[in-house]
Amino acid sequence: MRLPLFFCILLTLTTFSRADEILSQGRIKAGGPNAGDIVFGTLKLGKRLSGKTVLQPNAVEIQGNDAKVSVPSTGGYWKDRGGIPANFTRLNDRVMIGAAADWDGTFAGYTSNWQWYMGNGIYNYLLRNAQVGITSRYSQPAAVFAADTASSSGLPGEPTSTCCAMPLGLLAYNNNTTNPQGMWGIYITGGRIAGTGSWANEIDVFNASNTVVKLTPYTSSATAGVTLGLAIQSGGEAVEAPGGTPAFPQLSAATAALLIAGNGSTFDRGIVFRQLTISDTFPKAIDLPANYRMRWTHDASDQTEAFISANVGDYSKAIGLQFNSIGAAFQDPTLSGTYGMIQWVPNVANYPTLAGGPTGGPVYFAANGPDANIDVLIAPKGVGALVMPSISLLPLGTPPNSGAQCRPGQIAADASYLYVCRATNDWRRIALGAAF
Numbered sequence: 001m002r003l004p005l006f007f008c009i010l011l012t013l014t015t016f017s018r019a020d021e022i023l024s025q026g027r028i029k030a031g032g033p034n035a036g037d038i039v040f041g042t043l044k045l046g047k048r049l050s051g052k053t054v055l056q057p058n059a060v061e062i063q064g065n066d067a068k069v070s071v072p073s074t075g076g077y078w079k080d081r082g083g084i085p086a087n088f089t090r091l092n093d094r095v096m097i098g099a100a101a102d103w104d105g106t107f108a109g110y111t112s113n114w115q116w117y118m119g120n121g122i123y124n125y126l127l128r129n130a131q132v133g134i135t136s137r138y139s140q141p142a143a144v145f146a147a148d149t150a151s152s153s154g155l156p157g158e159p160t161s162t163c164c165a166m167p168l169g170l171l172a173y174n175n176n177t178t179n180p181q182g183m184w185g186i187y188i189t190g191g192r193i194a195g196t197g198s199w200a201n202e203i204d205v206f207n208a209s210n211t212v213v214k215l216t217p218y219t220s221s222a223t224a225g226v227t228l229g230l231a232i233q234s235g236g237e238a239v240e241a242p243g244g245t246p247a248f249p250q251l252s253a254a255t256a257a258l259l260i261a262g263n264g265s266t267f268d269r270g271i272v273f274r275q276l277t278i279s280d281t282f283p284k285a286i287d288l289p290a291n292y293r294m295r296w297t298h299d300a301s302d303q304t305e306a307f308i309s310a311n312v313g314d315y316s317k318a319i320g321l322q323f324n325s326i327g328a329a330f331q332d333p334t335l336s337g338t339y340g341m342i343q344w345v346p347n348v349a350n351y352p353t354l355a356g357g358p359t360g361g362p363v364y365f366a367a368n369g370p371d372a373n374i375d376v377l378i379a380p381k382g383v384g385a386l387v388m389p390s391i392s393l394l395p396l397g398t399p400p401n402s403g404a405q406c407r408p409g410q411i412a413a414d415a416s417y418l419y420v421c422r423a424t425n426d427w428r429r430i431a432l433g434a435a436f
Contacts, residue, residue, distance in 0.1 A: 095131070096133045147166060170185060216287060234254045234257070236250065291310070293309040295308075319331070319332060320332070326343060328341065349369050350367060350374050352367060353365070399427045403425055406427055407421060408424060
């Protein structure tokens, strides 16, 4: 006799569980005239007899007249570990596995059980709307998906196909224009309470090859041999429907590749690179193509406050900023040449200010800080000299008298005299001659 498809499914499932546990919400009545009946709420699903389970003909929309299916009891899963039973519930097109099957879909008050969050609490919509629900009873992986390329033999009708070994494939298509709503391709939520261990979403990859395939902002992520921890790509898939029409035509740019945002709380850090994570003599933590900006915005108007960008054009002229124990140095990529430095000093208070000027005006270099009088020291090295192609002394005013405050070497001028401070608070003046 050929069995309906659902009978075949049940026969398969019961190889992983005791027949009286196919529906965890069901129970076996003990004692009385109906002893052994398997019920789910008020629905009778079958009868447990000696060594077998007889399913009710109309249970779970299984239509039949007087048909009965006998399923032998297999004991339990993990026979070598004491026969721990499996827990599997199927109701029409919904499947609940493990602890997820303990919930009957009703709302309930708050409890301290962590499953409350999934079943009845703030995340109740997950299981209430789920078509497949799996919850681990033993604090181990609730589900494991695996695939490899060695066991791939192509696709039906395409024996030479090389696409694609994929343990888990997800497709999220927001296509409801009648009742617009949000959609999440993947949603992960959870956390930890005080006194527990860590919590993380972890992706581990390895490269068991002696070759590192370089990936730059100008090479494809599909380059043979690349090993990527995560690739976020725009445009859906480069798949074409019959006639060459893109299956997912992207008419404008997607909003953003990655958003880090608070959702009722905050992060202590944004992005953290752990020490010794990136190889190479000069580890490249972030690679950007030329002319891409790192930008700060003012507010929701999206106006730029500041940015950092590079568009050198000739990579032999590359220059970067390196902070070291001496200060901040402008250097070449190999750190073998230094183009300028801002040196660190202890107990810093006074500082220089450099500014540009308008058309026809001078550039500005000045000393600033809390001190009332601040020297500007320009110190050549060794026997080097301060070389200035031209020197212009503008009138700084006339000292009120020869004993006015001054320091040796200070110079001032007016229309009649050149004033030189010969010693502390000791001015001398020289009369300016006639025009020549």
